[in-house]
Amino acid sequence: MPEYRTVSSPLIFDRSLIRVRHRRAxxxxxxxxxxxxxxxxxxxxxxxxxxxxxxxxDLATPGEAVRLALARVGSVDEVVAAGTMxxxxxxxxxxxxxxxxxVLPFRDAAFDLVVSALxxxxxxxxxxxxxxxxxxxxxxGLFLAALIGGETLTELRQSFAAAESEVEGxxxxxxxxxxxxxxxxxxxxxxxxxxxxxxxxxxxxxxxxVFTLMHELRRMGATNALIDxxxxxxxxxxxxxxxxxxxQRFCDDDGRVRATFEILWLSGWAPxxxxxxxxxxxxxTARLADALGTREVSTGEKxxx
Numbered sequence: 001m002p003e004y005r006t007v008s009s010p011l012i013f014d015r016s017l018i019r020v021r022h023r024r025a026x027x028x029x030x031x032x033x034x035x036x037x038x039x040x041x042x043x044x045x046x047x048x049x050x051x052x053x054x055x056x057x058d059l060a061t062p063g064e065a066v067r068l069a070l071a072r073v074g075s076v077d078e079v080v081a082a083g084t085m086x087x088x089x090x091x092x093x094x095x096x097x098x099x100x101x102x103v104l105p106f107r108d109a110a111f112d113l114v115v116s117a118l119x120x121x122x123x124x125x126x127x128x129x130x131x132x133x134x135x136x137x138x139x140x141g142l143f144l145a146a147l148i149g150g151e152t153l154t155e156l157r158q159s160f161a162a163a164e165s166e167v168e169g170x171x172x173x174x175x176x177x178x179x180x181x182x183x184x185x186x187x188x189x190x191x192x193x194x195x196x197x198x199x200x201x202x203x204x205x206x207x208x209x210v211f212t213l214m215h216e217l218r219r220m221g222a223t224n225a226l227i228d229x230x231x232x233x234x235x236x237x238x239x240x241x242x243x244x245x246x247x248q249r250f251c252d253d254d255g256r257v258r259a260t261f262e263i264l265w266l267s268g269w270a271p272x273x274x275x276x277x278x279x280x281x282x283x284x285t286a287r288l289a290d291a292l293g294t295r296e297v298s299t300g301e302k303x304x305x
Contacts, residue, residue, distance in 0.1 A: 013122050015100075017225045019084050022062060025221035032063060034203070034220070034261060038117045038146045039065035041201070043073045045144060045265070046115075051075065053113040057082060057106070057136065059145075060119035062221065076113065082106075083119075102129050109138045109270075116145040118263075121178050122225070130191035140272035143193065149200055149262030150178045155250040156213070156259065163242035172230035184266045193268025194275055201263040206256045210246040213259050 025031075053076045058066050060083040070076045082099040099105050102123050114133050123129045133143050164171045181200050188196035207213045217223055250258045269275060 022221040031219040039069040043069035056113035059116040061117040121147040137270040149264040151262040159246040194271040196268040
């Protein structure tokens with residue numbers, strides 16, 4: 001299996017602050033519509049795989065939505081949940097292991113399935129985390145995950161940038177630089193996954209005002225946790241100007257505003273000899289010209305001659 005090593009991965013997210021924000025969200029009453037939708041989609045995707053998984057790892061997913069969805073699918077016998085905060089409830093017999101998602105304390109080839117929902121976008125070393133996931137999968141084990149993509153909250157990002165530039169003469173990072181779909185397939189291959197697949201789902205949610213959106217983001221535990229975030233209090237003038245820009249640019253005819261959430265899906269298998277393999281160069285047994293019903297023209301022959 002390929003190894004991934006880095007001298008020093010850049011620190012983008014304040015992981016301790018993320019844990020604080022998640023605890024605050026639980027205290028406020030979490031908003032879970034996005035996670036609930038992803039959990040249902042994950043269950044549908046897993047149901048299409050005609051396999052039974054004896055032992056699965058639910059990696060860092062907040063809440064119980066994924067474990068409950070796995071129970072409804074019925075193809076998973078047992079689930080181990082791993083993350084930084086224990087979770088309770090659920091209908092599927094499971095265990096909780098306190099673990100950072102960037103360093104998994106499990107033996108090699110321990111799991112038949114690893115799933116994760118709306119968590120991996122906050123790791124500082126995603127390539128290294130994918131290698132860790134690949135390591136703990138059994139041969140022919142499946143990895144299936146959803147994470148927030150780079151188009152998420154593009155409206156909020158644009159509005160804050162315009163307001164800060166006008167009011168304060170510069171901008172500060174307020175929305176995280178999430179992953180791009182074009183990069184994820186390469187990262188899966190680099191981590192040693194076979195048959196990697198990536199796709200995206202864009203969800204548009206409408207709110208009465210941008211302030212309603214910001215309140216829900218707080219209750220999702222999804223407010224700014226960037227290392228390079230500004231520590232200065234947000235100026236009232238900047239906030240109000242941001243709201244004006246948002247209403248001007250992203251408002252529908254009924255007065256409600258739009259917010260985009262991009263969900264990136266990635267999956268891959270731990271390699272196994274039984275999996276479909278690409279043909280070696282020159283190993284084809286049929287001519288392309290025959291398949292297309294045309295006459296093959298050699299490099300020294302003119303077409304139509």
